[in-house]
Amino acid sequence: MNSFSETEAIALIRLRHSQHQLNEMLKAKRFKIPIHLAFGHEAAAVGMDLTMQPEDVLCLSHRNGAYNLARSKSLKTVLTHYQLEERPNGMAQMASMNLAVDNTGIVYSSSILGNNLAVAAGIALNRKFLQRAGIVFVVMGDGAMEEGAFWETLIFARSHKLGLVVVVENNNCSMSSTIEERRYPIDLSLVCRGLSVIYQHTSGAALYDVKVALKAARAMASDGHPALVELEITTFNQHAGPTPGWADDPMRIVLEDGLLVGHDMKDPLFQLHEVLGAAEFNRLAEHIMKVNHVG
Numbered sequence: 001m002n003s004f005s006e007t008e009a010i011a012l013i014r015l016r017h018s019q020h021q022l023n024e025m026l027k028a029k030r031f032k033i034p035i036h037l038a039f040g041h042e043a044a045a046v047g048m049d050l051t052m053q054p055e056d057v058l059c060l061s062h063r064n065g066a067y068n069l070a071r072s073k074s075l076k077t078v079l080t081h082y083q084l085e086e087r088p089n090g091m092a093q094m095a096s097m098n099l100a101v102d103n104t105g106i107v108y109s110s111s112i113l114g115n116n117l118a119v120a121a122g123i124a125l126n127r128k129f130l131q132r133a134g135i136v137f138v139v140m141g142d143g144a145m146e147e148g149a150f151w152e153t154l155i156f157a158r159s160h161k162l163g164l165v166v167v168v169e170n171n172n173c174s175m176s177s178t179i180e181e182r183r184y185p186i187d188l189s190l191v192c193r194g195l196s197v198i199y200q201h202t203s204g205a206a207l208y209d210v211k212v213a214l215k216a217a218r219a220m221a222s223d224g225h226p227a228l229v230e231l232e233i234t235t236f237n238q239h240a241g242p243t244p245g246w247a248d249d250p251m252r253i254v255l256e257d258g259l260l261v262g263h264d265m266k267d268p269l270f271q272l273h274e275v276l277g278a279a280e281f282n283r284l285a286e287h288i289m290k291v292n293h294v295g
């Protein structure tokens, strides 16, 4: 297992703790809107935050909260949108599924599956015409692969040699269906080979591996070779809303039980816990939870 810098450890713990607090607030019915948490996606979101350069931009899907938290480093800012608080200068609320927090490089989030791909490709084309530096990252799930926009975006990006990196968070789940339940399995390495799109594949729970894959994809995209990074991810929470979602829901996430939600390598925080050791993990967690606590 690879080591973690202190910055990485803090970022992972803060993001997990923010999601726990949101989950507890969802249980208490504190929001009027659905929120798609992403327990298990922390290494993907933190890896993205550490990979993006100032000139890069990011387009997200309905499950954008972890990325908005990782980039803004502020649960309070995200909460102003979720709580539909008034914003200065008459700016509109972004709520949850379309949330793109200001000054994070997140330029677009969409509740419409596949929509963010077409927008990302358009931004990348515009950047190419204007010869602007930086690349476009776009994040989607394995369910969104079933949208026509996914295939069109790959063909379009390859044809125009766009600076685009498509990140597929493959959690083998779309709403509540597995891939096997809804379609023939798709081998993305073969799809990419057929389209001559760069393909990277790794565990989305291992921060180091995520960073290596995203960095390599970014380098290729900067040279006009669009890339796709497939991250194998376990989502530990319900599709939307709190977990548990109902009285006898077998899924259980409770902040009082501690930060970990899985006790194997599928949980990015478990990986950190194993490397730091319980004592150091708990010491750091206690400090971060105090600073990151919102009422």
Ligand SMILES: Cc1ncc(C[n+]2csc(CCOP(=O)(O)OP(=O)(O)O)c2C)c(N)n1
Residues within 6 Å of the ligand: 062, 063, 111, 112, 113, 114, 140, 141, 142, 143, 144, 145, 171, 173, 174, 175, 239
């Ligand atoms: C065009 C469109 N069709 C259907 C939906 C309803 N819908 C919302 S989320 C979702 C599942 C998405 O699965 P995936 O892309 O794997 O992302 P995940 O929720 O697993 O992160 C569906 C079908 C939608 N939002 N947009």
